[in-house]
Amino acid sequence: MKRLIVTGSSGLIGSEAVRHFSSLGYEVHGFDNNMRMDFFGPGGDTRWNRSRMERDCPRFVHHELDVRDRQGINEAVGRLRPDALVHCAAQPSHDLAARRPFDDFDVNAVGTLNLLEAMRQYASESPFVLMSTNKVYGDVPNELPLRELPTRWDYARPEDRLGIDETMRIDGCMHSLFGASKVAADVLAQEYGRYFGMPVCALRGGCLTGASHSGVELHGFLSYLAKCVVGGRPYTINGYKGKQVRDNIHSHDVVTAMQAFIEEPRAGEVYNLGGGRQNSVSMIEAIAAMEMRSKKKLERRYTDRAREGDHICYITDLRKFQAHYPTWRITRRIDDIFDELVEHELALAQNTQTDASEHCSSGASAGTAFPRSASGDRP
Numbered sequence: 001m002k003r004l005i006v007t008g009s010s011g012l013i014g015s016e017a018v019r020h021f022s023s024l025g026y027e028v029h030g031f032d033n034n035m036r037m038d039f040f041g042p043g044g045d046t047r048w049n050r051s052r053m054e055r056d057c058p059r060f061v062h063h064e065l066d067v068r069d070r071q072g073i074n075e076a077v078g079r080l081r082p083d084a085l086v087h088c089a090a091q092p093s094h095d096l097a098a099r100r101p102f103d104d105f106d107v108n109a110v111g112t113l114n115l116l117e118a119m120r121q122y123a124s125e126s127p128f129v130l131m132s133t134n135k136v137y138g139d140v141p142n143e144l145p146l147r148e149l150p151t152r153w154d155y156a157r158p159e160d161r162l163g164i165d166e167t168m169r170i171d172g173c174m175h176s177l178f179g180a181s182k183v184a185a186d187v188l189a190q191e192y193g194r195y196f197g198m199p200v201c202a203l204r205g206g207c208l209t210g211a212s213h214s215g216v217e218l219h220g221f222l223s224y225l226a227k228c229v230v231g232g233r234p235y236t237i238n239g240y241k242g243k244q245v246r247d248n249i250h251s252h253d254v255v256t257a258m259q260a261f262i263e264e265p266r267a268g269e270v271y272n273l274g275g276g277r278q279n280s281v282s283m284i285e286a287i288a289a290m291e292m293r294s295k296k297k298l299e300r301r302y303t304d305r306a307r308e309g310d311h312i313c314y315i316t317d318l319r320k321f322q323a324h325y326p327t328w329r330i331t332r333r334i335d336d337i338f339d340e341l342v343e344h345e346l347a348l349a350q351n352t353q354t355d356a357s358e359h360c361s362s363g364a365s366a367g368t369a370f371p372r373s374a375s376g377d378r379p
């Protein structure tokens with residue numbers, strides 16, 4: 001039986017990887033210390049997801065391991081000697097990185113180095129997939145000429161229509177500290193491929209999404225938006241008239257890309273991985289789509305101040321990945337993604353109402369930190 005290590009296994013992409021590779025027959029070992037809750041508070045708590053995997057995936061083993069713990073990582077990788085590793089653990093927010101620069105760099109850059117070096121020592125032939133980000137391009141994408149349409153920004157030149165490819169430069173621009181720590185991880189991963197010849201790639205993600213996201217204001221664009229629309233929470237749009245464009249890729253399509261690489265690895269490649277033009281949406285388009293599906297009106301606020309370095313229009317050019325892995329394709333369209341996220345939030349809201357009335361009638365106290373651990377549903 002093949003053995004896989006997934007770091008950040010309780011997060012959006014990690015948990016999708018656990019489920020996917022478990023269904024393919026892998027023994028999956030997840031490393032996650034629930035640091036997302038430390039970063040983002042109770043909304044970032046991922047334990048609901050961990051208990052769901054422990055319930056559903058028979059060959060899944062959770063390790064409460066911190067990727068910053070060099071000795072712990074070394075020992076675990078040495079003991080497990082995996083057939084592949086997918087690295088999804090991260091501090092994922094720009095704003096938080098500015099507040100906690102050491103934690104950001106230690107998790108994103110040093111944690112990646114710890115894993116790469118442990119794999120070099122104990123499993124150097126095994127494929128290693130790093131979840132990188134399109135933020136390695138900093139704000140260079142904003143240099144492309146844009147045109148303003150009624151509900152979105154778009155590229156002005158026909159040659160940019162298919163989006164941003166891997167030749168875009170990554171320096172001489174503003175990244176945020178988060179972008180800088182991810183650049184360090186991305187370049188380290190490339191180097192373990194080029195210098196040591198290891199089968200390593202960096203997947204530079206666009207907006208990754210799915211119902212398993214513990215979405216919070218600082219991270220998880222569509223997941224958090226769905227929460228606000230359905231849950232009646234106010235939502236703040238930061239600048240660009242709400243016309244900023246993201247391309248969204250479902251977590252399922254991310255992990256099938258990982259599988260494609262693991263089955264036919266190459267050394268030191270980088271790939272842009274997003275939803276492409278067909279899955280691109282502006283903020284105000286996304287709000288309208290979710291309001292329509294939920295039949296609820298978002299309480300939206302607007303501030304002229306855009307987030308530092310925020311992309312105005314980012315669409316992923318998928319041609320390099322598709323050329324190397326021609327059978328891989330996007331299977332979840334943007335409408336499927338909206339349906340899934342809104343239905344998921346509506347179902348959670350329904351369950352919460354049912355639970356609240358049950359609590360009242362039984363006289364139990366409400367407000368435990370993790371009320372749904374038994375069923376494994378998201379709090």
Ligand SMILES: NC(=O)c1ccc[n+]([C@@H]2O[C@H](COP(=O)([O-])OP(=O)(O)OC[C@H]3O[C@@H](n4cnc5c(N)ncnc54)[C@H](O)[C@@H]3O)[C@@H](O)[C@H]2O)c1
Nearest residue numbers: 008010011012013033034035036066067089090131205208
């Ligand atoms: N979600 C997106 O839109 C997006 C976009 C581009 C790239 N990415 C990248 O993809 C990867 C996965 O993103 P995600 O959305 O699944 O993030 P996530 O926050 O949902 O999951 C990350 C997981 O890592 C865990 N973690 C954090 N620090 C840790 C540590 N020190 N040790 C062990 N575990 C730790 C967290 O508890 C969390 O469960 C990240 O590298 C992220 O930067 C995400």
